[in-house]
Amino acid sequence: MSDGLQPQTGQSLLFLTDEQLRKGIEAMFFAYRGFTADPDRILTDKSYGRAHHRAIHFIHRSPSTTVNNLLSILGVTKQSLNRVLRTLIEDGLVASTVGQRDKRERHLHLTPAGAALERELSDAQRDRMRAAYRAAGPAAVAGFRQVLEAMMDEETRHHYEAMKDRPE
Amino acid sequence: MSDGLQPQTGQSLLFLTDEQLRKGIEAMFFAYRGFTADPDRILTDKSYGRAHHRAIHFIHRSPSTTVNNLLSILGVTKQSLNRVLRTLIEDGLVASTVGQRDKRERHLHLTPAGAALERELSDAQRDRMRAAYRAAGPAAVAGFRQVLEAMMDEETRHHYEAMKDRPE
DNA sequence: TTGGAATGTCAACAAAGCTGACGTATTATG
DNA sequence: CATAATACGTCAGCTTTGTTGACATTCCAA
Numbered sequence: 001m002s003d004g005l006q007p008q009t010g011q012s013l014l015f016l017t018d019e020q021l022r023k024g025i026e027a028m029f030f031a032y033r034g035f036t037a038d039p040d041r042i043l044t045d046k047s048y049g050r051a052h053h054r055a056i057h058f059i060h061r062s063p064s065t066t067v068n069n070l071l072s073i074l075g076v077t078k079q080s081l082n083r084v085l086r087t088l089i090e091d092g093l094v095a096s097t098v099g100q101r102d103k104r105e106r107h108l109h110l111t112p113a114g115a116a117l118e119r120e121l122s123d124a125q126r127d128r129m130r131a132a133y134r135a136a137g138p139a140a141v142a143g144f145r146q147v148l149e150a151m152m153d154e155e156t157r158h159h160y161e162a163m164k165d166r167p168e
Numbered sequence: 169m170s171d172g173l174q175p176q177t178g179q180s181l182l183f184l185t186d187e188q189l190r191k192g193i194e195a196m197f198f199a200y201r202g203f204t205a206d207p208d209r210i211l212t213d214k215s216y217g218r219a220h221h222r223a224i225h226f227i228h229r230s231p232s233t234t235v236n237n238l239l240s241i242l243g244v245t246k247q248s249l250n251r252v253l254r255t256l257i258e259d260g261l262v263a264s265t266v267g268q269r270d271k272r273e274r275h276l277h278l279t280p281a282g283a284a285l286e287r288e289l290s291d292a293q294r295d296r297m298r299a300a301y302r303a304a305g306p307a308a309v310a311g312f313r314q315v316l317e318a319m320m321d322e323e324t325r326h327h328y329e330a331m332k333d334r335p336e
Numbered sequence: 337t338t339g340g341a342a343t344g345t346c347a348a349c350a351a352a353g354c355t356g357a358c359g360t361a362t363t364a365t366g
Numbered sequence: 367c368a369t370a371a372t373a374c375g376t377c378a379g380c381t382t383t384g385t386t387g388a389c390a391t392t393c394c395a396a
Contacts, residue, residue, distance in 0.1 A: 015306040021294045023332060024301070024313060026229075028203055029222075030328045031316035033243060035196055049351055054197075061194075067374065075201065080353055082375065104362045104373040126189045132318035133192070136311065138183040143304065143311025145192060148199035150300035160198045164191060217382050236342065248384050250344070272342045272393055 024147075038124040046117075051076075051084045053121055056110065059094060060118045061163055064107045066099070073159050093117060192315075206292035214285075219244075219252045221289055224278065227262060228286045229331055232275045234267070241327050261285060 014020065039053050058073050059065060067085070071078055085108075088094040093114035099105035110118060133141050152160060182188065207221050226241050227233060235253070239246055253276075256262040261282035267273035278286060301309050320328060 012306070015309050016298055016301055018294060020309075021297045021301065022290070024297055024309070025203075025290075025293055026328060026331060027313055027316040028200070030324045031319040032196070032200055033324055034320045035193075037321060051352060068372090076352085077354065078374075079355085079376080083352080086375090099373095102363070102373080104360095106374070122190070122193075125193055126186060128319060129189045129192055130184055132315050133184055133189065135318040136314040138180065139307070140311030140314040141183050141188075141192070143308030144315035145195055146304040146308040147300050147312035148195040150303040151199040151296060152202045153205060156198045156201055160194060163194060215381095219383060234342085235344095244383085245385065246343075247345085247386085251383080254344095270342080270394070272391095274343075 034128060035125070038128055039121045042121055042124055048087075049084075051080070052088060055081065055084050055088060056093065056114060056118050056121065059108045060110055060115070060122075063109055066105045066107060068105075070108065075156075088114070202296060203293070206296055207289045210289055210292055216255075217252075219248070220256060223249065223252050223256060224261065224282060224286050224289065227276045227278055228283070228290075231277055234273045234275060236273070238276065243324075256282065 036050060040050065043049060043053055054074055055070065058070055062069070062073075065073075067078065067081070071081055074081060085094065085096075089096055091113075092111055095109045095111050095114075096106045097109070099107055136144070149157065149160070204218060208218065211217060211221060222242055223238065226238055230237070230241075233241075235246065235249070239249055242249060253262065253264070257264055259281075260279055263277045263279050263282075264274045265277070267275055304312070317325065317328070
Protein backbone atom coordinates (compact mmCIF):
# COMPACT_ATOMS: atom_id res chain seq x y z
CA MET A 1 0.00 0.00 0.00
CA SER A 2 2.20 2.85 -1.12
CA ASP A 3 0.86 6.18 0.07
CA GLY A 4 1.58 8.97 -2.33
CA LEU A 5 0.81 12.59 -1.56
CA GLN A 6 -2.82 13.14 -0.72
CA PRO A 7 -5.08 16.06 -1.50
CA GLN A 8 -5.20 16.45 2.29
CA THR A 9 -1.42 16.74 2.55
CA GLY A 10 -0.60 18.70 5.64
CA GLN A 11 -3.74 17.51 7.34
CA SER A 12 -3.75 14.67 9.82
CA LEU A 13 -3.88 11.21 8.32
CA LEU A 14 -4.70 9.59 11.63
CA PHE A 15 -8.11 8.62 10.29
CA LEU A 16 -6.35 6.04 8.12
CA THR A 17 -4.78 4.06 10.94
CA ASP A 18 -5.60 0.36 11.23
CA GLU A 19 -7.32 1.15 14.51
CA GLN A 20 -9.65 3.66 12.87
CA LEU A 21 -10.32 1.30 10.00
CA ARG A 22 -11.18 -1.51 12.39
CA LYS A 23 -13.70 0.70 14.15
CA GLY A 24 -15.27 1.49 10.81
CA ILE A 25 -15.46 -2.19 9.95
CA GLU A 26 -17.15 -3.05 13.23
CA ALA A 27 -19.50 -0.08 12.93
CA MET A 28 -20.49 -1.34 9.51
CA PHE A 29 -21.17 -4.82 10.84
CA PHE A 30 -23.21 -3.72 13.81
CA ALA A 31 -25.11 -1.02 11.95
CA TYR A 32 -26.16 -3.40 9.22
CA ARG A 33 -27.96 -5.47 11.83
CA GLY A 34 -29.99 -2.46 12.84
CA PHE A 35 -30.53 -1.56 9.22
CA THR A 36 -32.29 -4.86 8.50
CA ALA A 37 -33.87 -5.48 11.90
CA ASP A 38 -37.20 -3.69 11.41
CA PRO A 39 -38.09 -5.07 7.96
CA ASP A 40 -36.95 -8.51 9.11
CA ARG A 41 -39.48 -8.45 11.95
CA ILE A 42 -42.30 -7.54 9.59
CA LEU A 43 -41.27 -10.19 7.07
CA THR A 44 -41.04 -13.00 9.61
CA ASP A 45 -44.69 -12.47 10.52
CA LYS A 46 -45.61 -12.90 6.86
CA SER A 47 -43.16 -15.82 6.43
CA TYR A 48 -41.09 -13.97 3.88
CA GLY A 49 -37.36 -13.30 4.09
CA ARG A 50 -34.85 -10.63 3.27
CA ALA A 51 -34.64 -11.89 -0.30
CA HIS A 52 -38.32 -11.08 -0.81
CA HIS A 53 -37.73 -7.60 0.56
CA ARG A 54 -34.92 -6.95 -1.87
CA ALA A 55 -36.97 -8.13 -4.84
CA ILE A 56 -39.94 -6.01 -3.81
CA HIS A 57 -37.76 -2.99 -3.22
CA PHE A 58 -36.13 -3.02 -6.63
CA ILE A 59 -39.29 -3.89 -8.52
CA HIS A 60 -40.82 -0.86 -6.85
CA ARG A 61 -37.85 1.26 -7.78
CA SER A 62 -37.66 0.07 -11.38
CA PRO A 63 -41.19 -0.83 -12.39
CA SER A 64 -41.40 -2.98 -15.50
CA THR A 65 -37.86 -4.20 -15.00
CA THR A 66 -37.01 -7.56 -16.55
CA VAL A 67 -35.92 -10.65 -14.68
CA ASN A 68 -32.44 -10.39 -16.13
CA ASN A 69 -32.04 -6.80 -15.03
CA LEU A 70 -33.21 -7.60 -11.51
CA LEU A 71 -30.77 -10.48 -11.48
CA SER A 72 -27.78 -8.27 -12.14
CA ILE A 73 -28.89 -5.65 -9.61
CA LEU A 74 -29.32 -8.24 -6.88
CA GLY A 75 -26.25 -10.21 -7.83
CA VAL A 76 -27.79 -13.66 -7.43
CA THR A 77 -28.55 -16.56 -9.76
CA LYS A 78 -31.81 -16.82 -11.63
CA GLN A 79 -32.69 -20.02 -9.76
CA SER A 80 -32.38 -18.20 -6.48
CA LEU A 81 -34.37 -15.20 -7.62
CA ASN A 82 -36.94 -17.40 -9.29
CA ARG A 83 -37.85 -19.14 -6.08
CA VAL A 84 -38.54 -15.82 -4.41
CA LEU A 85 -40.32 -14.38 -7.41
CA ARG A 86 -42.55 -17.41 -7.79
CA THR A 87 -43.95 -17.08 -4.28
CA LEU A 88 -44.47 -13.35 -4.70
CA ILE A 89 -46.38 -13.93 -7.94
CA GLU A 90 -48.40 -16.80 -6.45
CA ASP A 91 -49.27 -14.62 -3.46
CA GLY A 92 -50.39 -11.83 -5.77
CA LEU A 93 -47.79 -9.27 -4.74
CA VAL A 94 -45.97 -9.16 -8.07
CA ALA A 95 -47.32 -9.27 -11.61
CA SER A 96 -45.28 -10.66 -14.49
CA THR A 97 -46.24 -9.62 -18.03
CA VAL A 98 -44.82 -10.75 -21.34
CA GLY A 99 -42.76 -8.09 -23.10
CA GLN A 100 -44.25 -6.32 -26.11
CA ARG A 101 -41.16 -5.71 -28.20
CA ASP A 102 -39.38 -8.82 -27.00
CA LYS A 103 -41.78 -11.55 -25.97
CA ARG A 104 -39.06 -13.54 -24.26
CA GLU A 105 -38.83 -10.94 -21.53
CA ARG A 106 -41.07 -10.75 -18.48
CA HIS A 107 -41.75 -7.32 -17.06
CA LEU A 108 -42.28 -7.14 -13.32
CA HIS A 109 -44.66 -4.86 -11.44
CA LEU A 110 -45.99 -4.61 -7.92
CA THR A 111 -49.70 -5.23 -7.53
CA PRO A 112 -51.59 -2.98 -5.10
CA ALA A 113 -51.01 -5.61 -2.41
CA GLY A 114 -47.31 -5.69 -3.29
CA ALA A 115 -47.10 -1.92 -3.18
CA ALA A 116 -48.75 -1.97 0.24
CA LEU A 117 -46.14 -4.36 1.62
CA GLU A 118 -43.38 -2.34 0.00
CA ARG A 119 -44.66 0.74 1.78
CA GLU A 120 -44.88 -1.03 5.11
CA LEU A 121 -41.31 -2.28 4.79
CA SER A 122 -39.75 0.91 3.57
CA ASP A 123 -41.63 2.97 6.15
CA ALA A 124 -40.11 0.85 8.87
CA GLN A 125 -36.64 1.03 7.38
CA ARG A 126 -36.90 4.75 6.72
CA ASP A 127 -38.03 5.45 10.27
CA ARG A 128 -34.78 4.15 11.65
CA MET A 129 -32.78 5.81 8.91
CA ARG A 130 -34.51 9.13 9.55
CA ALA A 131 -33.78 8.93 13.26
CA ALA A 132 -30.12 8.22 12.52
CA TYR A 133 -29.89 11.02 9.95
CA ARG A 134 -31.56 13.49 12.28
CA ALA A 135 -29.29 12.56 15.15
CA ALA A 136 -26.17 12.89 13.02
CA GLY A 137 -27.06 15.98 10.99
CA PRO A 138 -26.74 16.88 7.31
CA ALA A 139 -22.95 17.14 7.16
CA ALA A 140 -22.52 13.69 8.68
CA VAL A 141 -25.08 12.28 6.25
CA ALA A 142 -23.14 13.65 3.30
CA GLY A 143 -20.00 11.95 4.60
CA PHE A 144 -21.87 8.74 5.24
CA ARG A 145 -23.00 8.57 1.64
CA GLN A 146 -19.57 9.47 0.29
CA VAL A 147 -17.83 6.68 2.17
CA LEU A 148 -20.47 4.11 1.25
CA GLU A 149 -20.23 5.00 -2.42
CA ALA A 150 -16.46 4.69 -2.33
CA MET A 151 -16.82 1.26 -0.75
CA MET A 152 -18.84 -0.24 -3.60
CA ASP A 153 -17.55 -2.45 -6.39
CA GLU A 154 -17.36 -0.76 -9.77
CA GLU A 155 -20.22 -2.72 -11.27
CA THR A 156 -22.36 -2.29 -8.19
CA ARG A 157 -21.80 1.45 -8.24
CA HIS A 158 -23.19 1.60 -11.75
CA HIS A 159 -26.42 0.01 -10.57
CA TYR A 160 -26.51 2.45 -7.69
CA GLU A 161 -25.87 5.49 -9.84
CA ALA A 162 -28.43 4.40 -12.41
CA MET A 163 -31.11 4.35 -9.77
CA LYS A 164 -29.92 7.37 -7.90
CA ASP A 165 -31.65 10.24 -9.60
CA ARG A 166 -34.86 8.60 -10.62
CA PRO A 167 -37.72 10.35 -8.82
CA GLU A 168 -39.93 8.37 -6.46
CA MET B 169 -44.79 10.25 8.14
CA SER B 170 -45.55 13.61 9.72
CA ASP B 171 -42.45 15.65 10.48
CA GLY B 172 -42.93 18.16 13.26
CA LEU B 173 -40.57 21.04 13.93
CA GLN B 174 -36.97 19.93 14.28
CA PRO B 175 -34.19 21.11 16.56
CA GLN B 176 -32.50 22.34 13.38
CA THR B 177 -35.46 24.54 12.49
CA GLY B 178 -34.28 27.24 10.19
CA GLN B 179 -31.69 24.96 8.61
CA SER B 180 -32.48 22.94 5.54
CA LEU B 181 -34.17 19.68 6.29
CA LEU B 182 -33.97 18.44 2.74
CA PHE B 183 -31.62 15.69 3.84
CA LEU B 184 -34.53 14.06 5.65
CA THR B 185 -36.79 13.64 2.64
CA ASP B 186 -37.97 10.15 1.75
CA GLU B 187 -35.92 10.44 -1.44
CA GLN B 188 -32.71 11.12 0.45
CA LEU B 189 -33.47 8.33 2.91
CA ARG B 190 -34.06 5.91 0.06
CA LYS B 191 -30.70 6.74 -1.43
CA GLY B 192 -29.09 6.10 1.93
CA ILE B 193 -30.85 2.74 2.18
CA GLU B 194 -29.69 1.67 -1.25
CA ALA B 195 -26.17 2.93 -0.59
CA MET B 196 -26.12 0.82 2.55
CA PHE B 197 -27.27 -2.26 0.66
CA PHE B 198 -24.82 -1.91 -2.20
CA ALA B 199 -21.90 -0.90 -0.02
CA TYR B 200 -22.34 -3.89 2.25
CA ARG B 201 -21.76 -6.15 -0.72
CA GLY B 202 -18.42 -4.49 -1.33
CA PHE B 203 -17.66 -4.57 2.36
CA THR B 204 -17.87 -8.37 2.48
CA ALA B 205 -16.68 -9.18 -1.04
CA ASP B 206 -12.94 -9.45 -0.42
CA PRO B 207 -13.03 -11.62 2.73
CA ASP B 208 -15.72 -13.77 1.10
CA ARG B 209 -13.41 -14.55 -1.80
CA ILE B 210 -10.62 -15.62 0.53
CA LEU B 211 -12.99 -17.72 2.63
CA THR B 212 -14.49 -19.58 -0.30
CA ASP B 213 -11.06 -20.86 -1.25
CA LYS B 214 -10.68 -22.29 2.23
CA SER B 215 -14.28 -23.54 2.32
CA TYR B 216 -15.24 -21.32 5.20
CA GLY B 217 -18.08 -18.82 5.29
CA ARG B 218 -18.86 -15.39 6.63
CA ALA B 219 -19.84 -16.88 9.96
CA HIS B 220 -16.31 -18.19 10.41
CA HIS B 221 -14.95 -14.75 9.63
CA ARG B 222 -17.13 -13.13 12.26
CA ALA B 223 -16.12 -15.64 14.91
CA ILE B 224 -12.44 -15.22 14.09
CA HIS B 225 -12.72 -11.45 14.08
CA PHE B 226 -14.29 -11.17 17.50
CA ILE B 227 -12.13 -13.84 19.10
CA HIS B 228 -9.17 -11.81 17.86
CA ARG B 229 -10.66 -8.63 19.26
CA SER B 230 -11.60 -10.11 22.61
CA PRO B 231 -9.11 -12.87 23.34
CA SER B 232 -10.20 -15.29 26.02
CA THR B 233 -13.85 -14.37 25.50
CA THR B 234 -16.38 -16.99 26.52
CA VAL B 235 -18.80 -18.72 24.19
CA ASN B 236 -21.72 -16.95 25.82
CA ASN B 237 -20.15 -13.54 25.35
CA LEU B 238 -19.39 -14.26 21.72
CA LEU B 239 -22.97 -15.40 21.31
CA SER B 240 -24.41 -12.11 22.42
CA ILE B 241 -21.97 -10.10 20.31
CA LEU B 242 -22.79 -12.08 17.19
CA GLY B 243 -26.49 -12.29 17.92
CA VAL B 244 -26.93 -15.93 16.90
CA THR B 245 -27.87 -19.11 18.73
CA LYS B 246 -25.33 -21.28 20.48
CA GLN B 247 -26.11 -24.16 18.15
CA SER B 248 -25.31 -22.03 15.14
CA LEU B 249 -22.11 -20.66 16.62
CA ASN B 250 -21.13 -24.06 17.91
CA ARG B 251 -21.09 -25.59 14.46
CA VAL B 252 -18.75 -22.88 13.21
CA LEU B 253 -16.59 -23.01 16.32
CA ARG B 254 -16.27 -26.78 16.13
CA THR B 255 -14.79 -26.70 12.64
CA LEU B 256 -12.42 -23.89 13.60
CA ILE B 257 -11.24 -25.88 16.61
CA GLU B 258 -10.94 -29.10 14.60
CA ASP B 259 -8.92 -27.25 11.97
CA GLY B 260 -6.64 -25.85 14.62
CA LEU B 261 -7.49 -22.17 14.14
CA VAL B 262 -9.15 -21.66 17.51
CA ALA B 263 -8.21 -23.03 20.92
CA SER B 264 -10.84 -23.59 23.57
CA THR B 265 -9.66 -23.79 27.17
CA VAL B 266 -11.69 -24.55 30.28
CA GLY B 267 -12.14 -21.56 32.55
CA GLN B 268 -10.11 -21.40 35.76
CA ARG B 269 -12.51 -19.58 38.05
CA ASP B 270 -15.60 -21.09 36.37
CA LYS B 271 -14.83 -24.39 34.77
CA ARG B 272 -18.12 -24.41 32.87
CA GLU B 273 -16.88 -21.63 30.68
CA ARG B 274 -14.70 -22.12 27.65
CA HIS B 275 -12.25 -19.37 26.82
CA LEU B 276 -11.50 -18.88 23.16
CA HIS B 277 -8.19 -17.90 21.58
CA LEU B 278 -6.75 -17.83 18.11
CA THR B 279 -3.89 -20.22 17.45
CA PRO B 280 -0.99 -18.91 15.33
CA ALA B 281 -2.73 -20.39 12.29
CA GLY B 282 -5.99 -18.69 13.29
CA ALA B 283 -4.19 -15.39 13.81
CA ALA B 284 -2.66 -15.74 10.36
CA LEU B 285 -6.05 -16.19 8.73
CA GLU B 286 -7.45 -13.31 10.76
CA ARG B 287 -4.69 -11.10 9.45
CA GLU B 288 -5.26 -12.17 5.88
CA LEU B 289 -8.98 -11.44 6.14
CA SER B 290 -8.72 -8.13 7.92
CA ASP B 291 -5.94 -6.96 5.63
CA ALA B 292 -8.23 -7.53 2.67
CA GLN B 293 -11.16 -5.82 4.31
CA ARG B 294 -9.07 -2.91 5.53
CA ASP B 295 -7.58 -2.34 2.09
CA ARG B 296 -10.98 -1.56 0.68
CA MET B 297 -11.96 0.45 3.72
CA ARG B 298 -8.76 2.46 3.52
CA ALA B 299 -9.33 3.24 -0.12
CA ALA B 300 -12.86 4.40 0.64
CA TYR B 301 -11.75 6.50 3.62
CA ARG B 302 -8.96 8.09 1.62
CA ALA B 303 -11.26 8.91 -1.25
CA ALA B 304 -13.85 10.46 1.04
CA GLY B 305 -11.58 12.28 3.47
CA PRO B 306 -11.57 12.66 7.26
CA ALA B 307 -14.68 14.80 7.60
CA ALA B 308 -16.74 12.34 5.60
CA VAL B 309 -15.38 9.47 7.67
CA ALA B 310 -16.46 11.16 10.88
CA GLY B 311 -19.96 11.54 9.47
CA PHE B 312 -19.96 7.97 8.26
CA ARG B 313 -19.24 6.69 11.75
CA GLN B 314 -21.78 9.00 13.36
CA VAL B 315 -24.62 7.83 11.15
CA LEU B 316 -23.72 4.15 11.54
CA GLU B 317 -23.62 4.45 15.32
CA ALA B 318 -27.00 6.14 15.34
CA MET B 319 -28.39 3.31 13.25
CA MET B 320 -27.54 0.56 15.74
CA ASP B 321 -29.89 -1.06 18.20
CA GLU B 322 -29.36 -0.08 21.81
CA GLU B 323 -27.96 -3.44 22.84
CA THR B 324 -25.77 -3.70 19.77
CA ARG B 325 -24.33 -0.26 20.43
CA HIS B 326 -23.21 -1.41 23.85
CA HIS B 327 -21.22 -4.21 22.29
CA TYR B 328 -19.76 -1.75 19.83
CA GLU B 329 -18.84 0.80 22.47
CA ALA B 330 -17.32 -1.84 24.72
CA MET B 331 -14.93 -2.84 21.97
CA LYS B 332 -14.33 0.62 20.67
CA ASP B 333 -11.46 1.90 22.71
CA ARG B 334 -9.60 -1.30 23.33
CA PRO B 335 -6.17 -1.01 21.68
CA GLU B 336 -5.21 -3.45 18.97
C1' DT C 337 -28.16 -30.44 48.63
C1' DT C 338 -30.72 -28.62 45.37
C1' DG C 339 -31.65 -25.23 41.75
C1' DG C 340 -30.07 -22.85 38.05
C1' DA C 341 -26.49 -21.36 34.82
C1' DA C 342 -23.17 -22.54 31.14
C1' DT C 343 -22.05 -25.59 27.80
C1' DG C 344 -22.47 -29.20 24.45
C1' DT C 345 -24.91 -32.35 21.38
C1' DC C 346 -28.64 -34.64 18.67
C1' DA C 347 -32.31 -34.07 15.47
C1' DA C 348 -35.07 -31.68 12.36
C1' DC C 349 -36.01 -27.93 9.71
C1' DA C 350 -36.00 -23.37 6.82
C1' DA C 351 -34.09 -19.55 4.05
C1' DA C 352 -31.32 -18.45 0.53
C1' DG C 353 -27.48 -18.96 -1.89
C1' DC C 354 -24.93 -22.15 -5.47
C1' DT C 355 -24.04 -25.52 -9.88
C1' DG C 356 -25.56 -28.14 -13.69
C1' DA C 357 -28.84 -29.71 -16.96
C1' DC C 358 -32.76 -29.28 -19.77
C1' DG C 359 -36.96 -27.33 -22.24
C1' DT C 360 -39.27 -23.72 -24.67
C1' DA C 361 -40.18 -19.62 -26.71
C1' DT C 362 -38.40 -15.91 -29.25
C1' DT C 363 -35.13 -13.15 -31.53
C1' DA C 364 -30.86 -12.31 -34.10
C1' DT C 365 -27.63 -13.66 -37.34
C1' DG C 366 -25.32 -16.24 -40.82
C1' DC D 367 -34.41 -20.27 -44.02
C1' DA D 368 -31.44 -22.60 -40.78
C1' DT D 369 -28.89 -22.04 -36.93
C1' DA D 370 -27.23 -19.71 -32.94
C1' DA D 371 -28.01 -16.95 -29.08
C1' DT D 372 -31.02 -15.02 -25.53
C1' DA D 373 -34.53 -14.88 -21.80
C1' DC D 374 -36.92 -17.39 -18.87
C1' DG D 375 -38.54 -21.24 -16.08
C1' DT D 376 -37.78 -25.48 -13.74
C1' DC D 377 -35.84 -29.88 -11.79
C1' DA D 378 -32.46 -31.93 -8.83
C1' DG D 379 -29.02 -31.70 -5.54
C1' DC D 380 -25.85 -29.45 -2.49
C1' DT D 381 -23.98 -25.81 1.01
C1' DT D 382 -24.01 -22.38 4.60
C1' DT D 383 -26.10 -20.43 8.23
C1' DG D 384 -29.69 -19.53 10.75
C1' DT D 385 -33.78 -21.49 13.76
C1' DT D 386 -36.43 -24.78 17.77
C1' DG D 387 -36.74 -28.27 20.91
C1' DA D 388 -35.04 -31.88 23.85
C1' DC D 389 -31.74 -33.64 26.82
C1' DA D 390 -27.18 -34.55 29.41
C1' DT D 391 -23.34 -32.85 31.92
C1' DT D 392 -20.85 -30.03 34.80
C1' DC D 393 -20.40 -26.91 38.30
C1' DC D 394 -21.41 -22.65 41.12
C1' DA D 395 -24.05 -20.69 44.73
C1' DA D 396 -27.80 -20.15 47.88
